[in-house]
Amino acid sequence: MEPNFSLLEVILKGGWAIGILAILSIIVFAILLDRRSYYKKNLKSRKDVMDYLGSYLKPKNFSEALETAERNGSFLDKVISAGITAKAEKNDPIQAMEREAKVQLLLLEKRLPLLATIGSIAPYVGLFGTVLGIIRAFQDLALANQGGAAVVSQGISEALISTAAGLFVAITAVFFYNLFQARLNVAAQEAEIVISEVGEKLEN
Numbered sequence: 566m567e568p569n570f571s572l573l574e575v576i577l578k579g580g581w582a583i584g585i586l587a588i589l590s591i592i593v594f595a596i597l598l599d600r601r602s603y604y605k606k607n608l609k610s611r612k613d614v615m616d617y618l619g620s621y622l623k624p625k626n627f628s629e630a631l632e633t634a635e636r637n638g639s640f641l642d643k644v645i646s647a648g649i650t651a652k653a654e655k656n657d658p659i660q661a662m663e664r665e666a667k668v669q670l671l672l673l674e675k676r677l678p679l680l681a682t683i684g685s686i687a688p689y690v691g692l693f694g695t696v697l698g699i700i701r702a703f704q705d706l707a708l709a710n711q712g713g714a715a716v717v718s719q720g721i722s723e724a725l726i727s728t729a730a731g732l733f734v735a736i737t738a739v740f741f742y743n744l745f746q747a748r749l750n751v752a753a754q755e756a757e758i759v760i761s762e763v764g765e766k767l768e769n
Contacts, residue, residue, distance in 0.1 A: 592679070631646055648763055
């Protein structure tokens with residue numbers, strides 16, 4: 566009888582490594598959904614934020630600017646709010662904005678280290694599962710009454726699916742980690758510009 570190479574059956578027979586990789590893939594996609602939702606809510610471009618706050622900052626209507634910034638609540642809005650509040654309390658607004666920017670960047674970076682870790686270890690989990698699968702396939706060959714490629718071919722195909730799954734999880738995790746990091750770098754640069762722009766208005 567010819568061996569059955571159904572992909573679903575191969576995956577189901579892939580062993581504990583496939584189970585671990587399945588859990589890691591769920592974690593990856595959970596992080597992706599969480600960060601996507603958080604970034605959509607909290608990351609607005611510098612141009613957009615300054616457009617709706619500029620009309621209050623230029624005439625130094627800081628109370629209206631603070632109310633608008635708190636109502637919108639994005640990353641840059643919170644940075645500007647910290648500066649306006651510090652000025653009202655007669656503290657250094659630039660220092661307050663820099664401190665708030667660091668706090669907000671830490672919140673934006675939350676869970677990304679886990680994504681990077683999964684991207685690093687997933688190929689090794691897959692490779693380890695493959696090695697164990699090949700060992701098992703050759704054990705089956707040794708115990709079989711007859712030799713030949715047919716005895717081990719299905720076992721090896723089941724083993725190699727672990728490597729493929731590990732690479733899939735790793736590529737997905739690393740791709741989105743780099744994507745998120747690039748977005749964070751842009752956010753940090755925009756925060757520096759906003760701190761400089763708003764700081765000048767608050768100090769004059």
